[in-house]
Amino acid sequence: MxxxxxxxxxxxxxxxxxxxxxxxxxxxxxxxxxxxxxxxxxxxxxxxxxxxxxxxxxxxxxxxxxxxxxxxxxxxxxxxxxxxxxxxxxxxxxxxxxxxxxxxxxxxxxxxxxxxxxxxxxxxxxxxxxxxxxxxxxxxxxxxxxxxxxxxxxxxxxxxxxxxxxxxxxxxxxxxxxxxxxxxxxxxxxxxxxxxxDPVFHIRxxxxxxxxxxxxxxxxxxxxxxxxxxxxxxxxxxxxxxxxxxxxxxxxxxxxxxxxxxxxxxxxxxxxxxxxxxxxxxxxxxxxxxxxxxxxxxxxxxxxxxxxxxxxxxxxxxxxxxxxxxxxxMKFEFQSHMGDxxxxxxxxxxxxxxxxxxxxxxxxxxxxxxxxxxxxxxxxxxxxxxxxxxxxxxxxxxxxxxxxxxxxxxxxxxxxxxxxxxxxxxxxxxxxxxxxxxxxxxxxxxxxxxxxxxxxxxxxxxxxxxxxxxxxxxxxTTRPPNLPPKPQKHRKPRPRSQYSTKLFNGDLESFIKDSGQVIPLIVESCIRFINLYGLQHQGIFRVSGSQVEVNDIKNSFERGENPLADDQSNHDINSVAGVLKLYFRGLENPVFPKERFNDLISCISFSAAVAIYRLGGTEES
Structure with a gap:
């Protein structure tokens, strides 16, 4: 230059x-x-x-x-x-x-x-x-x-x-x-x-x-x-x-x-x-x-x-x-000099x-x-x-x-x-x-x-x-290349016929006490499947899946089965995400209480403002 x-x-x-x-x-x-x-x-x-x-x-x-x-x-x-x-x-x-x-x-x-x-x-x-x-x-x-x-x-x-x-x-x-x-x-x-x-024989x-x-x-x-x-x-x-x-x-x-x-x-x-x-x-x-x-x-x-x-x-x-x-x-950015x-x-x-x-x-x-x-x-x-x-x-x-x-x-x-x-x-x-x-x-x-x-x-x-x-x-430099996470071993759940509470459209705390599952199998299995196959999927939780497949997966979980237990990705990721949304949406008592809704919104607003600042943005962005 x-x-x-x-x-x-x-x-x-x-x-x-x-x-x-x-x-x-x-x-x-x-x-x-x-x-x-x-x-x-x-x-x-x-x-x-x-x-x-x-x-x-x-x-x-x-x-x-x-x-x-x-x-x-x-x-x-x-x-x-x-x-x-x-x-x-x-x-x-x-x-x-x-x-x-x-x-x-x-x-x-x-x-x-x-x-x-x-x-x-x-x-x-x-x-x-x-x-x-x-x-x-x-x-x-x-x-x-x-x-x-x-x-x-x-x-x-x-x-x-x-x-x-x-x-x-x-x-x-x-x-x-x-x-x-x-x-x-x-x-x-x-x-x-x-x-x-050059030849030096003729140079003085x-x-x-x-x-x-x-x-x-x-x-x-x-x-x-x-x-x-x-x-x-x-x-x-x-x-x-x-x-x-x-x-x-x-x-x-x-x-x-x-x-x-x-x-x-x-x-x-x-x-x-x-x-x-x-x-x-x-x-x-x-x-x-x-x-x-x-x-x-x-x-x-x-x-x-x-x-x-x-x-x-x-x-x-x-x-x-x-x-x-x-x-x-906005944050001050590093001003490089002469292409540094x-x-x-x-x-x-x-x-x-x-x-x-x-x-x-x-x-x-x-x-x-x-x-x-x-x-x-x-x-x-x-x-x-x-x-x-x-x-x-x-x-x-x-x-x-x-x-x-x-x-x-x-x-x-x-x-x-x-x-x-x-x-x-x-x-x-x-x-x-x-x-x-x-x-x-x-x-x-x-x-x-x-x-x-x-x-x-x-x-x-x-x-x-x-x-x-x-x-x-x-x-x-000495570590082996990253390997996909090993599938977790799930203990065999009790048959659904032995449960006195509903899985879908039921109460989460009552189901956990009745089934003995610290985390309901449907939550653990769906999150594991999404973690393996859906993190790079565009439109996850936004694009709707097949209603037929959603019902099939839901009915399998209702019977006490785990349709997502195998390591083969033979299910549509949007359908699996839809089952997980359907489960949480149908709970009698939501995971986040309604009386805390305004508090959560306030926290989200403040966190968003801080995140915008850290990204170098403005309030309008």
Missing amino acids: STPSRFKKDKEIIAEYESQVKEIRAQLVEQQKCLEQQTEMRVQLLQDLQDFFRKKSEIEMEYSRNLEKLAERFMAKTRSTKDHQQYKKDQNLLSPVNCWYLLLNQVRRESKDHATLSEIYLNNVIMRFMQISEDSTRMFKKSKEISFQLHEDLMKVLNELYTVMKTYHMYHAESISAESKLKEAEKQEEKQIGRSG LEERHQRRSSVKKIEKMKEKRQAKYSENKLKSIKARNEYLLTLEATNASVFKYYIHDLSDLIDCCDLGYHASLNRALRTYLSAEYNLETSRHEGLDIIENAVDSLEPRSDKQRFMEMYPTAFCPP EVCQVTAQQPVQAELMLRYQQLQSRLATLKIENEEVKKTTEATLQTIQDMVTIEDYDVSECFQHSRSTESVKSTVSETYLSKPSIAKRRANQQETEQFYFMKFREYLEGSNLITKLQAKHDLLQRTLGEGHRAEYM
């Missing part, structure tokens, strides 16, 4: 890398915007709740007509929002927003006002929402600091990858140049040797000496170029190994950030939000239930929504709302000993880091549990306010002695903020340690596979 073409190819590789890094950088900025927008929406939601309860307290005495106007006012305000459009579409909202909608509907059902209820609204519920708003803003600022640090670390990793890639390209180019010069020297040597082979003595001197010079030049080529080749191999190791570490770091760290950051933003909102709304529920039992039906609906305040499901919905921001990017097809770490001499030493060092370092990081993790989890205990304290029950006099004085005195006591509030909030500060410090320390472990573990695993493959290759 000519020099201009080589430079053009290098520019294309660099441009492609820079484009991918630019996309990740833009995605990081978009993530921060999404989190900031979520916080603003929460603050606005909490402000609306404060306004709502304040206004509700003022118009309790006029309850019927005025409460209907209040509900209409807030419903009109939310009809134009994105949440309302989503609610009209599929009623799939974030749990706090869902509570807000149900709360508005409940207002229309309220039938009576009371001074106690008005006082609780003013001095308890509204204050809680103010505190939640302050906490949400504070949590976002602290999480934002950590996210900036993670973004900076991620960009450092990408810059490191860029540096080692450039180094690899430079050394590989020098190796190619040295190889070209060596070949040129070899051609000159061959040409000079050919000239020296002086000219003979000149030719000999020229041959020696060419030999010396060839030796120098050979040494230079060997040196550059070694540098190229080492640079490529370093590039591949850094590439693996970079992909591992990016994967960890998008799959784990990003989720943890969202959890930090959500820290205490749902639990605190739960407490505030439960205060409202307690007052409403004790005020008037005739409204229990509507309040039960709201209680169910409050019970559904779940940060995990809200986090999942939030990430689904912004798929382009939170979808992991070696895309694996080379463990051959003279770098094998160096790689082995590096592998041992990584193994020792990882063992130490994992122990240290595990201790930090335990401290972080214990601190998180302490914070969760603080924000989940059950202090929302106001039933005592309704056990005696319902006068305003009674309510004030009772409330002031419990939650609204200023010394108690100041002490609890000071303890909470101090614990939060310690948690975020340990959380940052844990993320930094786990990031370092992820990078080192990626390099360790790649070296382990590389060094292990050399030993396996040596072992495989």
Whole structure:
């Protein structure tokens, strides 16, 4: 390849890398915007709740007509929002927003006002929402600091990858140049040797000496170029190994950030939000239930929504709302240089000993880091549990306010002695903020340690596979060729006439107890047959077999026979697969319980997303 073409190819590789890094950088900025927008929406939601309860307290005495106007006012305000459009579409909202909608509907059902209820609204519920708003803003600022640090670390990793890639390209180019010069020297040597082979009887003595001197010079030049080529080749191999190791570490770091760290950051933003909102709304529920039992039906609906305040499901919905921001990017691929097809770490001499030493060092370092990081993790989890205990304290029950006099004085005195006591509030909030500060410090320390472990573990695993493959290759050369698996010997089943339970359309557990077969013969035999003859068959379990043959095989199994026992493939593979599907489809109790269907679907969705990422795909693919 000519020099201009080589430079053009290098520019294309660099441009492609820079484009991918630019996309990740833009995605990081978009993530921060999404989190900031979520916080603003929460603050606005909490402000609306404060306004709502304040206004509700003022118009309790006029309850019927005025409460209907209040509900209409807030419903009109939310009809134009994105949440309302989503609610009209599929009623799939974030749990706090869902509570807000149900709360508005409940207002229309309220039938009576009371001074106690008005006082609780003013001095308890509204204050809680103010505190939640302050906490949400504070949590976002602290999480934002950590996210900036993670973004900076991620960009450092990408810059490191860029540096080692450039180094690899430079050394590989020098190796190619040295190889070209060596070949040129070899051609000159061959040409000079050919000239020296001409008849010498007519050549003067002086000219003979000149030719000999020229041959020696060419030999010396060839030796120098050979040494230079060997040196550059070694540098190229080492640079490529370093590039591949850094590439693996970079992909591992990016994967960890998008799959784990990003989720943890969202959890930090959500820290205490749902639990605190739960407490505030439960205060409202307690007052409403004790005020008037005739409204229990509507309040039960709201209680169910409050019970559904779940940060995990809200986090999942939030990430689904912004798929382009939170979808992991494609893996960085090895960018070969000048047709270099070696895309694996080379463990051959003279770098094998160096790689082995590096592998041992990584193994020792990882063992130490994992122990240290595990201790930090335990401290972080214990601190998180302490914070969760603080924000989940059950202090929302106001039933005592309704056990005696319902006068305003009674309510004030009772409330002031419990939650609204200023010394108690100041002490609890000071303890909470101090614990939060310690948690975020340990959380940052844990993320930094786990990031370092992820990078080192990626390099360790790649070296382990590389060094292990050399030993396996040596072992495989001495192994005999793969043989097909031997058919398993099946013990002779009891005659079907001795069974009291059905094989097809029956209960699996009852059949196993009755027949004594740990695995029903039909399952074991069909899977064995498919394993022998059907793994390379196109359309397995999709293409239907012969119904006549399916019935024949089924009837044989019903009689206690094993029609698939022989080693001859005299049955249609689609028919055998059809019998197996027919058996599982007819079970009275399915192998996977129906009540676990949604859990399995959730697992499959997450596994599919991870698989797509590992294959270098996108969410749309």
